[in-house]
Amino acid sequence: MNVDLVLSSLLNPPVLFFFLGTLAIWLHSDLDVSQPLPKFFSLYLLLSIGFRGGVELHKSGINHQIVLTQIAAVAAALLVPLYTFFILRRRM
Numbered sequence: 001m002n003v004d005l006v007l008s009s010l011l012n013p014p015v016l017f018f019f020l021g022t023l024a025i026w027l028h029s030d031l032d033v034s035q036p037l038p039k040f041f042s043l044y045l046l047l048s049i050g051f052r053g054g055v056e057l058h059k060s061g062i063n064h065q066i067v068l069t070q071i072a073a074v075a076a077a078l079l080v081p082l083y084t085f086f087i088l089r090r091r092m
Helices: 003-010 013-026 036-060 064-091
Strands: none
Touching: 003 013, 013 036
């Protein structure tokens, strides 16, 4: 196993935040974060995930499989809220 790969995966910001949250719950911590910080953390995580994905996409290049995957992701992002709205509207 490549140690550098494992270290880069474990030091990835979303993974670190996940482990920090898990550790806080495990230690029964009453971790309280002041109001502006949760928005900052959310924005930071979204930017981190997007930037890392963009870098990996740049490394691999764009081919037909990537384009099809992106189309499927956009379609799912559009269809899931639509059919969920209609299902929930009938039940409520």
